[in-house]
Amino acid sequence: MPSEAGTTDTLKVRPIGKTIGAEIIGADVRESVLDEDGFQCLKQALLDYKVITLRNQMLEPDDQVAFTSKFGPVNDGGPKNPFFLEGYPEVTILSNILKDGKPIGFQTDQTDEWHTDITYLDKPSMGAVLYATEVPPEGADTLFADLEAAYIALPDTVRGRIDKLRAIHTYPEQYGGKLTESEKAAMPARSHPLVRTHPETGRKSLFVSPMMTIAVEGLREEESDDLLKELFGHITKPEFMYTHKWELNDLLIWDNRCTMHKSTWFDPKYSRLMYRTMIDGDVPY
Incomplete structure (x- = not known):
């Protein structure tokens, strides 16, 4: 894995975790802005660091779906997904917000466990893109574990x-x-x-x-x-982890083929609203 920040024209890749995680500085992923060279830089950063963060993104659902599709076909989040954005079956809502007494999205906080997305399918998701439009002032972090580094660290x-x-x-x-x-x-x-x-x-x-x-x-x-x-x-040892502390309008991308993740508890008096798109994967080997 690269150990130093790299650039391609205006983009900068800044490692932020021990073995996993990087922040991409200077990127705007909207289709009208991000060119092919910029996307290839993002894709390589994802392969190198497994989880990448882009701050201050201003996205409409069409932008998120179009960006996600650059990595591969976008899926509907797997079976039993009742919480998709109206008009966008590819966009899953993650939220603790209630409307008319009912949740508007998947609630991933107290009940969340370490997992890699939809591994109960023949072709688990290749990766996911998560966009935050409301975040609590504290808590609600997302933890990631580097399964490649964990494998390397095992005894022979x-x-x-x-x-x-x-x-x-x-x-x-x-x-x-x-x-x-x-x-x-x-x-x-x-x-x-x-x-x-x-x-x-x-x-x-x-x-x-x-x-x-x-x-x-x-x-x-x-x-x-x-x-x-x-x-x-x-x-789940600390040396294999990256903790993402959410900020408003963060865009987070992770590689499901070599990571797992979980969200952490937050005070339910605060609202959390995020939109997830997932990328089709292939049969593991």
Whole structure:
């Protein structure tokens, strides 16, 4: 990973975490402003740092969808997504705001757990773009874990043991509501490599998360539980983390192929309103 800030004309990349996270300075991602060279700089920064932040973006939904589509096809956020922006099924609302006594978006605070987005599908999301229009004055941070750095830091004996194993991922009902029997039948548990190879960088990372990974294939239940407990404890060590402290009009982009994330608690007297778009991924290998 690059260790120094870089520039392409007006854009500057400033690392802000230990192994993960960078701020992009001087970028405006609106289609009328961002040229191809600027986008390629952003894309490379995402591959290098896994999570990138752009401050003071002024976006309409069309801008966010158009920008997200530069990375790949935009999806609808997975099954059981009732909280999309009217007229924009690709834009999911994340919020604690109530309208007529009902939530207007997914509430990701007290109940959130470490996860990588929609790994319960055959093709988990490649990444996500999250835009903040209302943020609490404190709390409501988003934590990210660098699963590539966590894999590299494992002892050789552990890496040798897990390199060829596969893990089972399921849909967690707290993620978006209980499934009907027909929905459960249409969304069976998925098997993914426990160690994933990034299709663009070729680098390896762990591919498990406490929220969605329930077992390791081929291991006895006790052995599987012990291994997952060990890995979950390892990947949530502070040295692999970046904490994003939100500011108004932040745009955050992350690579789901080598990270996991969770949001933190905030006082519900404050409003939080964010808009998420997700990018189609491919089958992990």
